[in-house]
Amino acid sequence: MTRQSSPPSTQKVSSRLGRFSSILVLLGLILLWYGISALNLFPAYAFPSPASVLVSFQEELTAGRLLNDIVASLWRVAIGFVLAVGLGVPIGLWLGQHLQARQALVPMLNFFRFLSPLAWIPFAILWFHIGDKPAIFLIFMATFFPMTLATMVAVASIPSIYFRVAKDYNYSGIELLTQVTFPAVLPQVITALRMSYGIAWVVIVAAEMVGCQDGLGYGIWEARNGLRLDSAVCYMIVIGSLGMGIDRLFAELTKLPAVRWGYER
Amino acid sequence: MYLAGMMKRAGIKIVIGVVAVITVLGILRYRPFTGSGAAVVHKGSNKHADRELTVGFLPVTCHLTCPVTDFASKTTATNTNFNSRVFTDFPTVVSALEAKQVQATFMIVPLAMKLREQGVPVKICYLGHRDGSEVVVGKNSKIRSLVDLKGKKVAVPSLFSNQNFVLHKLMVDYQMKPTDINFVVLPPPDMPTSLAAGAIDAYFVGEPFCAKAELDGIGRVLYYARDIWPSFISCALVVHEDLIKSQPDMVQDLVRGIAQSGAWAETHRAEAAKLVAPYYRQDEKVLKYVLTADPKRVSYVNLTPTDKDLARIEDMGLSMGLLTKRTPMDELIDRKFVPDVIREAPIDVAQIPSPKK
Numbered sequence: 001m002t003r004q005s006s007p008p009s010t011q012k013v014s015s016r017l018g019r020f021s022s023i024l025v026l027l028g029l030i031l032l033w034y035g036i037s038a039l040n041l042f043p044a045y046a047f048p049s050p051a052s053v054l055v056s057f058q059e060e061l062t063a064g065r066l067l068n069d070i071v072a073s074l075w076r077v078a079i080g081f082v083l084a085v086g087l088g089v090p091i092g093l094w095l096g097q098h099l100q101a102r103q104a105l106v107p108m109l110n111f112f113r114f115l116s117p118l119a120w121i122p123f124a125i126l127w128f129h130i131g132d133k134p135a136i137f138l139i140f141m142a143t144f145f146p147m148t149l150a151t152m153v154a155v156a157s158i159p160s161i162y163f164r165v166a167k168d169y170n171y172s173g174i175e176l177l178t179q180v181t182f183p184a185v186l187p188q189v190i191t192a193l194r195m196s197y198g199i200a201w202v203v204i205v206a207a208e209m210v211g212c213q214d215g216l217g218y219g220i221w222e223a224r225n226g227l228r229l230d231s232a233v234c235y236m237i238v239i240g241s242l243g244m245g246i247d248r249l250f251a252e253l254t255k256l257p258a259v260r261w262g263y264e265r
Numbered sequence: 266m267y268l269a270g271m272m273k274r275a276g277i278k279i280v281i282g283v284v285a286v287i288t289v290l291g292i293l294r295y296r297p298f299t300g301s302g303a304a305v306v307h308k309g310s311n312k313h314a315d316r317e318l319t320v321g322f323l324p325v326t327c328h329l330t331c332p333v334t335d336f337a338s339k340t341t342a343t344n345t346n347f348n349s350r351v352f353t354d355f356p357t358v359v360s361a362l363e364a365k366q367v368q369a370t371f372m373i374v375p376l377a378m379k380l381r382e383q384g385v386p387v388k389i390c391y392l393g394h395r396d397g398s399e400v401v402v403g404k405n406s407k408i409r410s411l412v413d414l415k416g417k418k419v420a421v422p423s424l425f426s427n428q429n430f431v432l433h434k435l436m437v438d439y440q441m442k443p444t445d446i447n448f449v450v451l452p453p454p455d456m457p458t459s460l461a462a463g464a465i466d467a468y469f470v471g472e473p474f475c476a477k478a479e480l481d482g483i484g485r486v487l488y489y490a491r492d493i494w495p496s497f498i499s500c501a502l503v504v505h506e507d508l509i510k511s512q513p514d515m516v517q518d519l520v521r522g523i524a525q526s527g528a529w530a531e532t533h534r535a536e537a538a539k540l541v542a543p544y545y546r547q548d549e550k551v552l553k554y555v556l557t558a559d560p561k562r563v564s565y566v567n568l569t570p571t572d573k574d575l576a577r578i579e580d581m582g583l584s585m586g587l588l589t590k591r592t593p594m595d596e597l598i599d600r601k602f603v604p605d606v607i608r609e610a611p612i613d614v615a616q617i618p619s620p621k622k
Contacts, residue, residue, distance in 0.1 A: 045481050046458060071293040078287050125360035132294075213350070221353045224454040225324050226546040256275050 048230035056231040065219070070238065072215040073208065076132055077200050080139025084196070088147030089189060093181060095148070096155020106152075109145055117142035117203050130213065138207040143196040150192030154185035187254070187262020194250045201243040216242075317346045318515055321358050321370030324351060324545035325453070326472040326555050326563055327393040327500040328371040332544035333526035333537060334519070336617075337610045345518040349544060354452070355423060362387065368508040369519055374575065375425040375582050377503045381597055382590050386506035388599040389570050390520050393500035394527070397555075397563035398428055398490040399475040402467045403460055404483060411439050411488075417466035420451040420459065428469040430581040431494045443585075460484050471499050472555040472563060473547065480551060491561065498574055509599065520602035525610035527565035532609065534560070540617045569603045 030050065036042070037049035044052075060066040095102050117138045124134035158181065166180045208217030216239050223232035254263055322331035335349035350367060352358045355376060361367045363385055371393055380387050402408045408417075411432075421429040433443065451459060456468040457478040467487065468474075478484030490497035502523055509516050530537040534556040542549035555562060572594040579597075582588035 043461070043481070046461065071290060075290045075294045078290055082283060082287065122356070122360070125357060126364070129364045129366050130357065130361050209353075218353075222351075222546060224452070225353050226454075226548075228546070228548075253279070258275050 045229065048233050052230040053233045053237070056228065057234040057237075060219075060231060060234060065214075066234075066238065069214050069216050069219045069235075070242065072132070072212075073204050073217070074242075076135040076208075076215065077139055077197075077204050079132075080136040081143055081197060081200050083136070084140050084143040084147050084200075085193065088144045089151050092148045092151025093155055093177065093185070095152040096158075096185075097181070102152065102156070106149075109149055112141070113145035113149060115141075118206055121207070124207075135204060135207045135212055135215065138203055139200050142203040143200050146196045146199065147192055150195075151185060151189055154188035154192075155181060158184045183258065187259045190250070190253050190259060190262075193253070194247060197246065197250060198243070201239075201246070205239055315344065316512075316515060317348060318369060318519060319348045319350050319367050320519065321350050321352050321361060321367040321372075323353065323355070323358070323371065324547060325474075325500075326397055326552065329394065329530060329537060329541055330523045330526040330565065331371055332541045333530055333610065333612070334522040335544070336540055337522060337526055337529075337612050340613060340616050341611050343518060343522065345515050345522075347519065347522060351544065355425075362503070362505060365505060365507065368505040369516070370503055371500050372503050373423060373426045374498055374501050374578055375427055375430060375587065376423070377501060378575075378579055378582060378588055378592060378597065379425055380503075381592050382588060387503045388506060388509060389501045389575065389597055390504050390516065390599050390602055391502040391523050392498055392568040392570055393502065395496045395498065395564045395567060396489065396491045396561065398469065398471045398497060398499055399486045399562075400432075400467055400469045400488040400493075401456075401460065401475045401478050401484040402487045403463075404485050406466065408467065408487060411435055412441070414467055415441065415445045416447070418447045418449055418464070420449050420456050420465045420468035420470070422453050422470050423450060424587055425582075427497070427499050427578055428471070428490075430578060430585065430587075431490070431497065432469055433585055434581055435488075435493050457481060457483055473551045476551050476555045476558075480554060489562070496567065496574070498570075498578065501570060504599070513602075517602050521604050522610070524568065524604060524607045527568055528607050529610040529612055530556075531565040533612070533614065536612075536614050536617060539619075540612075543618070566607075569600060570598050572598065 034050050037044075037047055041047070057066075095105060120138055120141050121134075124137045128134040128137050162180055162184055163176075166176055171179055204215070205217035205220065208215035209221040212218045216235055219235040220232045223229065223235065254260070320331050320334070322328035332349045335347050337343070338345065338347040352361070352370075355372060358367075358370050358372055359376065359380065362370055362372075362380070374389070377387055377389055402414075408414060419432065421432065423429065429448065432446070432448075436443065436445065449465065451465070451468070453470045453474040456465070456470055456474050459465045460468060460478060461481070461483040475484070475486065479486065490499075502520070504516055504519070535553055538549055538553040538556050542552055545552065575598060576594060579588060579591065583591065
């Protein structure tokens with residue numbers, strides 16, 4: 001969660017400094033990698049050098065495999081995640097307002113939340129065969145439950161004064177939901193979005209290692225099978241960078257005027 | 266009200282954004298405007314085959330005839346076009362077969378027996394190759410025979426692999442107890458590195474994962490499979506009975522193609538390495554080493570499954586308790602598609618694409 005407690009001017013300077021130092025850390029990391037591989041501390045098959053990774057990066061890119069794999073993974077995450085959010089948030093909103101339903105369903109939701117989505121892999125393949133569908137199912141299973149529970153908790157923790165005021169204004173039903181409940185929980189829902197997206201991105205890589213014929217996770221598995229760790233590292237870099245980039249986009253949501261109040265405390 | 270209006274606008278923007286992202290990804294994913302995916306190119310004399318079959322394989326030399334048949338069906342005259350589909354692990358292959366997404370695939374023989382035992386109607390129609398597996402130990406280790414592996418860790422690719430079965434048979438021969446060796450199941454690509462790291466003391470797996478350890482200077486061969494079990498069988502071509510019933514002529518084409526590809530690979534080893542390297546996405550050097558360093562290392566002839574060969578494997582599986590029910594050999598094997606005379610596939614070596622560097 002971003003906290004903006006410092007005055008604007010110093011914040012600008014420190015964020016520029018922060019960005020600069022993050023680049024320094026990154027460069028340092030690459031240098032360290034280069035140094036270790038140049039010293040031949042580990043044999044080449046166990047520790048690919050930056051140069052060999054760069055070559056394999058170019059190889060995968062020119063063969064068109066990398067782009068295809070990126071699109072495949074993004075597609076699966078997008079569909080699975082949108083389905084989970086589209087179902088999870090409304091269900092969470094409803095559960096948050098109905099104590100009895102909450103008592104009945106929360107243990108079940110919690111049970112499924114703690115089942116690793118990877119445990120579903122054999123069933124995903126049996127039920128959805130091979131291709132996009134099993135991966136989308138796994139993403140859904142990984143993100144639906146945390147999304148639902150987070151939304152529910154957010155609704156349940158809305159100060160009761162909000163509802164009392166809403167009653168004074170004669171809000172009820174859909175109006176109460178769109179005018180009071182949803183705006184009140186939106187900041188927490190966005191935080192939950194970021195977190196479950198993080199889970200989705202971690203899961204997609206593992207999910208694609210079986211039952212898929214393309215995708216970033218499949219790329220790593222195939223690199224292993226082909227005894228090409230340099231190509232595996234190239235895929236790891238892509239996975240990390242993409243995950244980080246998309247998280248930045250989600251972070252932008254927290255700057256929307258409608259939700260910024262939720263983070264400024 | 267002001268806040269609500271602002272939220273509404275932001276909400277609409279977000280919805281539009283999400284829809285746009287999904288649309289773009291969907292278009293990139295399925296490319297609806299570029300026609301029907303990868304068009305099959307037939308350069309053969311008959312210009313086009315009127316039917317297609319997808320055949321599953323893993324990038325191991327035991328499945329080498331699969332991509333060779335794929336290549337041959339696209340460059341020579343055939344009635345069926347074969348598309349080889351690479352898998353990376355056997356559980357996925359099994360699921361694909363059960364779901365009938367592939368109706369013909371290569372797989373380890375005991376796994377096919379297990380499937381049959383569980384009621385999946387599959388038949389073994391041909392074999393992958395003979396030999397082609399080795400017990401590898403650390404290059405500088407003092408292990409000279411199986412007895413030295415007592416109390417050590419040995420990796421096998423699957424409990425249902427013939428490698429696992431054969432090692433147990435050898436242990437019986439050496440009068441060792443089944444608990445004398447700690448068996449661990451590891452994915453084959455991880456075996457050479459695990460050996461180098463000292464996590465395991467030996468492994469028994471199909472090529473090219475043994476050659477890799479030799480070429481990297483990590484390991485040496487303790488036993489060739491043929492030393493333990495002459496004409497060792499690891500994998501077989503497994504076909505779903507539904508396909509055999511519905512399109513027997515296609516299965517006929519398949520088994521003929523696989524058999525002819527084997528006969529061709531037996532005599533064109535370096536060319537075969539070059540041909541399959543892009544299908545396997547492996548280093549041609551390693552494959553070439555496996556195929557050419559010692560011709561006895563792998564062989565692609567004499568691949569008609571016999572009752573005797575497979576009964577021996579089944580006996581071992583039953584005695585180890587991994588198989589629970591004896592499947593009669595005539596239920597397991599279907600030999601009627603194997604051609605009487607196996608000619609070499611008429612592959613034009615000049616058409617094999619050179620690797621781009």
